[in-house]
Each structure stands twice: as structure tokens, then as C-alpha cells.
Amino acid sequence: MEYKDIYTETDVLVIGGGLAGTVAAIGAAEKGVTVVVMDKGKIERSGDVGGGVDHFLAYLETGAEWDTKEAFLKYAAKAARGAVDLKVVEKMYCEELKNSIELMARVGNPLTQPDGSYSRMHSGGHPGPWWINFDGSRLKPRLAQKVRKLGCRVLDRVMATGLLTDNNGVVGAVGFNIRTGEFHAVKAKATIICTGNTNRLFESPRINPFDTWRCPFDTGDGQIMAYESGAALTNMEYVRVSIMPKGFSAAGFNALTGMGGRLMNSLGEYFMEKRHPQGSKAPRYDTINYILQELKAGRGPIYIDCRHLDEDVLEQLVTTLGYDKNTFPDYIEQRGENLKLKPIEIMLSEGTQNGPCDVAGGGILVDENCASTVKGLFACGDSSSANSNVHGAVTGGYRAGKSAALFTSQCSEIHINQDQVHDMRERTYSALNRKDGISYTDYENMIRKINSDSASMERTENGLETALGKLKRAKGYYDWVKVQDLHELMRANESYSLLRVSELMVMAAMYRKESRFGPYHNRIDYPEQNDKDWFGLVCVEKNGEDPKLSFRPISNEAVLGRSES
Amino acid sequence: MPPVFDHEKCSHCGKCENLCMADAIRLTEDGTPFVKYPKECWHCGACRMDCPNEAILIQFSPWMLTI
Numbered sequence: 001m002e003y004k005d006i007y008t009e010t011d012v013l014v015i016g017g018g019l020a021g022t023v024a025a026i027g028a029a030e031k032g033v034t035v036v037v038m039d040k041g042k043i044e045r046s047g048d049v050g051g052g053v054d055h056f057l058a059y060l061e062t063g064a065e066w067d068t069k070e071a072f073l074k075y076a077a078k079a080a081r082g083a084v085d086l087k088v089v090e091k092m093y094c095e096e097l098k099n100s101i102e103l104m105a106r107v108g109n110p111l112t113q114p115d116g117s118y119s120r121m122h123s124g125g126h127p128g129p130w131w132i133n134f135d136g137s138r139l140k141p142r143l144a145q146k147v148r149k150l151g152c153r154v155l156d157r158v159m160a161t162g163l164l165t166d167n168n169g170v171v172g173a174v175g176f177n178i179r180t181g182e183f184h185a186v187k188a189k190a191t192i193i194c195t196g197n198t199n200r201l202f203e204s205p206r207i208n209p210f211d212t213w214r215c216p217f218d219t220g221d222g223q224i225m226a227y228e229s230g231a232a233l234t235n236m237e238y239v240r241v242s243i244m245p246k247g248f249s250a251a252g253f254n255a256l257t258g259m260g261g262r263l264m265n266s267l268g269e270y271f272m273e274k275r276h277p278q279g280s281k282a283p284r285y286d287t288i289n290y291i292l293q294e295l296k297a298g299r300g301p302i303y304i305d306c307r308h309l310d311e312d313v314l315e316q317l318v319t320t321l322g323y324d325k326n327t328f329p330d331y332i333e334q335r336g337e338n339l340k341l342k343p344i345e346i347m348l349s350e351g352t353q354n355g356p357c358d359v360a361g362g363g364i365l366v367d368e369n370c371a372s373t374v375k376g377l378f379a380c381g382d383s384s385s386a387n388s389n390v391h392g393a394v395t396g397g398y399r400a401g402k403s404a405a406l407f408t409s410q411c412s413e414i415h416i417n418q419d420q421v422h423d424m425r426e427r428t429y430s431a432l433n434r435k436d437g438i439s440y441t442d443y444e445n446m447i448r449k450i451n452s453d454s455a456s457m458e459r460t461e462n463g464l465e466t467a468l469g470k471l472k473r474a475k476g477y478y479d480w481v482k483v484q485d486l487h488e489l490m491r492a493n494e495s496y497s498l499l500r501v502s503e504l505m506v507m508a509a510m511y512r513k514e515s516r517f518g519p520y521h522n523r524i525d526y527p528e529q530n531d532k533d534w535f536g537l538v539c540v541e542k543n544g545e546d547p548k549l550s551f552r553p554i555s556n557e558a559v560l561g562r563s564e565s
Numbered sequence: 566m567p568p569v570f571d572h573e574k575c576s577h578c579g580k581c582e583n584l585c586m587a588d589a590i591r592l593t594e595d596g597t598p599f600v601k602y603p604k605e606c607w608h609c610g611a612c613r614m615d616c617p618n619e620a621i622l623i624q625f626s627p628w629m630l631t632i
Contacts (some may be wrong), residue, residue, distance in 0.1 A: 044615075045584040051609025137614060157588075178588060207628050210587075210605050217586060217607070247629040248608070326610025327567070330623045335630045487588055487602070 003181040003429070010036040010153070011408040012401070013172055013188035015160045015222055018047020018215075020194035020381025020393035020400070022143035023103065027401020028192075029150035033408050036186055037152050038175055040159035040217070040490060044144040048196055048215040048382070049390065052137035054252060054323035056104075056111055057130050057358060057391040058097060060118065066128030069094050075127055076359040076387075077556040079283070081516060082535035083235055084360035084387065086559040091368035092386050093359075096395035103398060107142045110134070123258030125283035131258065135323050136390075158184050159490050160221065162424040163191065163229040164416055169375030170229050171414040174424045178490045183428070185421050189411040190376055190404035193364060194397060195222030197382035198353035198501045200444065200494075202239075203452040205347055206247060209444070213242055213249045213349035214382075219494035220353065220501035222383040226364045227504070227542055231372040234385045234537040234552075235362035236501070237508035238520045239351035239456065241288045246301070246345040248331045252324035253304075253346065256339075257281060259317050261306040263291070264343055265299040280304075285356070289518035291348060292457065303343035314339045351456055353501055354382055356517040361388035365539060370400035373541075376411070378404045385537070430479075431492040437482030440492040446474055447499050455506050457519040464510045471503050504547060508538045511549045567606045567623050568613065570598050574620035581612035581621060 012028040014021050017039035029035045039046050059072045069090075076089050104111050111134045113119050120129035148154060160175040164185070172188040196218030200209050210216040227233055243253050257263065257280040263272045275290050276282040282290075291302055306314060318339070322329045337344050355361035364372050364379035366386050372379050380396035382388045387396065431440070450470045454463035478496055483489045514530040515523045536553040568581065568590065577596030586609060589602040600606065613621040 041586040041588065042584050045609070045611040046586045050586045051607070051611045051614075141615070206632065208604055210607060211629070212607070215586075215607065216605070247632050248625065250608075325608070326614060327608045327623045327625075331608075331625055331629070334625050490588070 003176070003183050005183050005185065008036055008153070008184065008186045010034045010186060010188050011190065012036070012404045013038065013186050013191045015173055015191065015193050016047070016195035016383070017043035017144070017147070017154065018194060018196055018381065018393070019049045019140070019143070019390065020397035021047070022140070022147050023394050023397030024192050024194055024380055024401035024404070025147045025152045026103070026143070026150060027398040028405040029147070029152050031402060031405035033405045035152040036155060036188065037147060038155045038158045038160050038173065038184070038186065040157060040178055042156045043147060043154055044141045047140065048218060049136065050140050050215070051326050052323050053139060053390055054133055054136055054320050055390060056132045056134065056394070057389065058101065058132055059130060064128060071127055073559060077560055079125065079357050080360045081356070082531070082554045083238070083356050083537065084385065085554055086556045088366070088368045088386055089359055090559055092370065092399050093391065093395045096399050100394040100398050104394065107146045109136060109139045109142045121255065121258045123254055123281050125278060125281070133320050137323050137326060155184060159493060160225065161428045161493055163225045163377070164420060165229050166415050166417065170377040171416060173225070174421060174428065176428050176486070176489070178486050181486050183425055185416065187414065187416050189408040189414060190378060192370070192378040192380065192400050192404050193222035193226055193383050194379065194381040194400070195383045197363070197388070198223065198498070200498055201353055201448065201451055201502060201505070202351040202456060203448045204350050206249060209448060211249045212352070213244060213251055214352050214354065218382070219497045221494065221497045222379070223363045224497045224500045226372060226374070226377060226379065227500070227540070229374055229377060230542055231374040231377055232365040232539045232541045233363055233504060234365040234539045235355050235360060236353065236504045236540060237512050237538060238353070238356040238362055238517060239505070240354045240356060240520055241351055241457070242284060242349045243287065243291065243346050244349045245331065246347050247335065249349055250321070250325040250328045250331065252321050254284065255317060255321060256304045256306060259313055260309055261304040263287070264303045264305045265294045266301055267299055270305070285518040285520055288348060292519055301345050302347070303345050305343040306339040307341070307343065311340055353505060355385070355388050356520045358389050359387045361385050361392065365537070369403040370396060371403060376407070428493070429489065431481045431483045432486070432489050434482040437480045438477070440481050440483060440488060440495045443477065443481050444495045444498060447471070447495070447502055450474065451502050455502070455509060457522055459509055459521070459523050460525045461510060464506050468503065468506045468510070471499065471506060475499055475503070504540050507547060507549060508540055512538050567608050567625065568600055569622045569624045571620040571622065572597065574618045576618050578617060580615050580617065584611055584615055586611065
């Protein structure tokens with residue numbers, strides 16, 4: 001079937017209309033440039049916080065020693081272990097934090113409680129209660145309303161499938177409408193990628209691969225498009241894991257330990273309290289590591305015991321978790337859980353490619369202005385290397401929008417290469433045009449099996465090499481994937497991104513010959529963290545068929561020295 | 566499985582189909598919603614939150630409530 005071609009021209013193109021994307025669009029549009037937003041869903045409810053969110057990481061300068069920029073940068077330096085350039089955190093997060101908190105209020109979703117106060121919670125190894133709890137259940141519809149009100153053109157239900165380039169850099173993107181099939185080519189002076197992190201990479205510890213901690217529709221599409229256009233990616237080796245309720249991968253469960261819940265093994269031992277000075281409030285990767293050890297020793301299942309907490313604290317907890325995962329209270333009720341009466345069974349999430357901690361992302365390498373290593377291409381939120389999560393998406397999104405707008409004012413004339421558009425068009429629909437073949441689900445299960453077998457939380461050179469060989473073979477079979485309709489075509493394009501992210505993840509993991517962040521990059525043949533050689537970023541860049549890998553050392557001294565003086 | 570529609574209350578406005586981030590909800594020709602891709606539901610709850618008629622219930626699948 002022949003689908004209609006639609007050409008659009010704009011100053012700034014935002015790919016991905018989730019939290020980072022909508023904020024980036026607002027940031028750019030407020031500067032007076034034209035903006036097009038492309039999203040494979042409807043921006044009112046798309047992305048990782050489409051169903052709501054309840055937490056935002058911030059220091060608020062209230063006078064307390066822990067509540068300052070200096071304290072935050074000191075924490076970030078320690079927490080990031082060389083996985084982010086502190087200068088980027090300072091510019092992208094610290095410099096944009098106040099603006100971002102104001103923006104949230106301006107779109108009608110302030111971070112405060114109805115009485116104007118902040119509800120703040122302590123967890124995750126922070127020096128103070130930096131997590132602001134708030135009701136973000138309608139945050140996305142509010143941001144979307146603002147985006148549309150500012151006159152941005154929104155291409156809803158258009159999945160981007162490739163970036164257009166000229167001799168100087170990126171000049172837009174192509175995609176297709178997942179309902180009508182129409183083909184879109186957007187010519188843009190600046191392009192911002194905000195397509196989220198990468199999920200569905202590993203076999204589900206539950207049953208369904210779409211039952212994921214983070215948004216299962218975020219599949220690394222933006223990272224791979226950026227990589228293909230020549231942009232460097234970084235921190236691809238890290239696989240992040242969290243704790244989840246046993247049967248449902250609902251985010252936000254660290255709130256339970258944040259409020260005082262205690263991790264317990266099946267012998268009734270509170271194992272974290274013996275192993276870590278911060279007990280159940282230890283940094284997440286330490287917690288995951290100790291849970292893994294308990295499971296290996298046969299002391300699973302693992303529980304969170306909240307019986308000692310007050311009834312009203314627990315009630316507030318379930319309500320707040322319902323802002324983060326709207327259906328969580330239903331799950332608790334339908335499963336017959338009662339946090340006051342019995343410990344709740346938990347399990348680890350599947351691995352997600354999302355950077356190693358809350359101040360360092362994994363994905364498109366960006367500088368302090370959210371610019372990638374390719375001209376005209378910017379990135380923010382979880383698809384970028386900068387600080388991730390909600391706070392990273394809002395502060396980074398705002399900065400990316402403003403930076404991209406500024407870039408367009410200095411941009412010379414750009415041209416689209418019609419041959420490139422034609423090639424991308426062919427590739428976009430290829431799985432639809434096949435007469436027979438395998439399903440995208442079978443194809444994707446194969447990728448997950450390979451990754452889970454030898455590229456997950458225990459890695460060796462041989463194991464990773466085996467995985468890489470299998471992934472390369474799997475790549476050859478992508479031409480066998482046959483889809484029935486446009487919805488499946490979207491999923492098949494996602495499967496291909498997953499394959500490519502897997503390859504880069506494995507290659508980066510082979511390159512980093514040390515261990516860092518506990519189970520997030522655990523080389524059992526190089527078990528020690530080696531700061532002398534590996535305090536910094538492993539970068540991957542396109543270089544013909546195989547990527548070029550390189551190492552960028554990180555030094556925090558300049559920023560820390562300045563902020564302490 | 567998760568969204569279950571109360572067809573007595575549903576006004577066929579199509580909001581759930583329009584907003585589902587999984588692209589999992591579709592409408593029949595007369596506008597009645599149904600879940601076309603039940604395994605792709607992320608249980609985000611947006612359909613229920615935005616339903617103007619409170620016509621959507623969330624029912625977790627037996628395996629999620631059991632394992």
C-alpha cells in the first residue's frame with residue numbers, strides 16, 4: 001500500500017513528547033521559534049510519566065546545610081562515580097532548577113501541597129530529604145495543554161524512524177503515523193531527541209515483557225537514530241535495576257523504604273541493617289546487590305516490612321504511590337495486601353538501560369547546553385547522558401529547548417537530501433511489505449534471551465563475546481520480521497532499536513574492564529572498581545559497521561573546588 | 566486485560582482510545598471501546614483517570630495477582 005508523504009518545515013523539531021519533550025517544546029516556543037513535536041502516542045498521556053508521577057529531586061536553599069547547591073554537587077560527584085561531567089550537572093540541573101520549579105507551577109502543577117508547603121522525603125543515600133512528593137497525576141495533560149497553547153504543531157501518533165543529515169549535521173527527521181500510515185519528513189534547523197530510556201531489553205522477572213518498571217514503549221529509538229547520524233552515546237554499559245512488588249512492576253517502591261520500611265529475607269532477618277550503615281535507605285545499587293546476595297544464598301523471597309509504621313503513614317504512602325502509578329492501590333487491594341498486617345513480597349525489576357544513578361543518564365552524550373556531538377542535534381531527559389529521572393527531564397528539557405532555539409538563530413540554510421528520505425522511507429515500511437516471516441514478538445524474545453543469558457548482572461569477557469556473536473546473528477534475521485499492520489510495524493521498529501541498543505550495551509560492557517555500580521556493571525573477571533583507569537565515560541560512535549569505542553576521563557575538581565570556595 | 570469497560574456508563578466519547586500510550590485500546594464501528602492489545606497495557610491508569618463517565622475499571626490479570 002502506498003502512503004501519503006507529508007513534508008513539514010520548522011525551526012525546532014522535538015522527537016518524543018514525554019516529560020522532557022513537552023518541557024523542551026515549551027522552552028523553545030517561549031523563545032519565539034516554530035516548534036514541531038513528534039510522538040508515537042498522544043502527548044497528553046505519552047511517555048514514562050504519562051500516567052502520573054509523584055517525586056521530583058531538588059534542593060531548595062532553605063538554609064539547612066544539606067539543602068544547597070554545594071551539597072548537591074558534592075553528592076552528585078560521589079553518587080555519579082565518574083559517570084557524568086559535573087559541569088553538565090551544574091549547568092543543566094542547578095542552573096535550571098529554580099526556573100523548572102516555577103515552570104511546574106506555571107503549567108498548573110506546582111510541586112507544593114495544597115497548603116503551599118513542600119512534602120519532602122529522604123531516601124536513596126541522599127544527605128537530606130531531597131525528594132519532593134507531589135500530585136503529578138495530571139502533569140502530562142497540563143504540559144500538553146501548554147504546548148498546544150503556545151502554538152507548537154504536534155504530530156501525534158507519528159513514530160520517528162530516522163534523522164535526516166546534510167554535510168554539517170542533523171536537519172530533521174522522518175517518521176510514520178501509526179494509525180494512518182502517512183509518511184512524515186520534517187525539515188528542522190535544530191532537532192531535540194527526548195525519547196526516554198531503553199526497556200524490554202531483558203527477560204521479565206514476571207511473565208509479560210511489557211510489565212516493566214519504566215515505560216515499555218521507550219525502546220531506545222532516539223539513541224539509535226542519533227548514533228546513526230554520527231552522535232556519540234555514553235554509559236550504554238550500565239543496566240539499572242530497582243525493587244518492585246512481586247507481581248507488578250510498579251515504579252516508586254523505594255518510597256516504602258524511604259518512609260521507614262525494612263527489607264527482610266525469608267528467615268525474618270533485616271539484612272540491610274547488618275550490611276550497610278544506612279540500612280534500607282542505602283543507595284539503590286547497594287540495596288540491589290545485597291538483595292541479589294540474599295537470593296543467591298537461598299534466603300528469598302525478599303519482603304519489605306512496614307508493620308511498625310503508623311497507619312496514617314501507610315495510608316499516605318499508598319495514596320502517594322497512586323500518583324506515581326495510578327493503578328498501584330488497585331493492585332494492593334486486588335492482591336489482598338495489607339502493609340500494616342504483613343510484609344509485602346518484592347522482587348527485582350528487569351534491567352533497564354538508563355544510566356547508573358539519579359544524576360547520570362545513559363544515551364546521547366550531551367554538553368552543558370544539551371548539544372550532542374553532532375551539529376543541530378540536541379538531547380535531554382532519559383535518552384541523554386545528563387541527569388535522568390523527573391528532575392533531569394524537566395531541567396534538561398527546559399535547557400534543551402532554549403539552547404536549540406538559540407542555535408536556530410545562528411543556523412545557516414539547510415537542505416534535505418531526497419535520496420536519504422527515499423531510503424529511510426523504504427526501510428520504515430519494510431517489515432510491512434514482506435510476504436511471510438517471523439513475528440516481532442518472537443524476534444524480540446530472542447534478543448531478551450541473549451541479553452539475559454550473558455549480558456545482565458554478571459558479566460565476563462567470554463560471556464559478552466558470546467552475546468555479541470548471537471546479537472550479530474540476530475541482526476541478520478531482522479529482515480525476516482513480518483508485521484500484520486501499522487501497530488505491529490511500530491513494535492517491529494522498536495524491536496530493531498532494542499537489538500541495536502543491545503549490541504552497543506554489550507560492546508561498551510566489554511570495553512569497560514572493571515566493575516562499577518555493583519550489579520549495574522558487574523564484570524566478574526574484573527571485580528574491582530578501578531578509578532585510576534576508568535573514572536569517566538565509555539563512548540560509542542558510529543564507524544562503519546562496528547562502532548568506535550573510546551574513553552573520556554572525568555575530573556570533578558574544577559567544579560567542586562569552585563563550589564567549596 | 567486491565568481496562569474493563571462498563572458499557573452502561575460509556576458514552577462512546579473515544580477518549581480512552583485516543584489517549585492510550587500503548588495504542589492498545591480501539592473502538593468498534595459504533596464507538597464501543599475494546600482492548601485490542603491486552604498484553605501491551607502498562608497499567609498506567611490514564612484511561613480511567615480521563616474517562617468522563619467513570620466507565621473504566623482496572624482489573625489485574627490473575628497471574629499478576631498470584632505469582
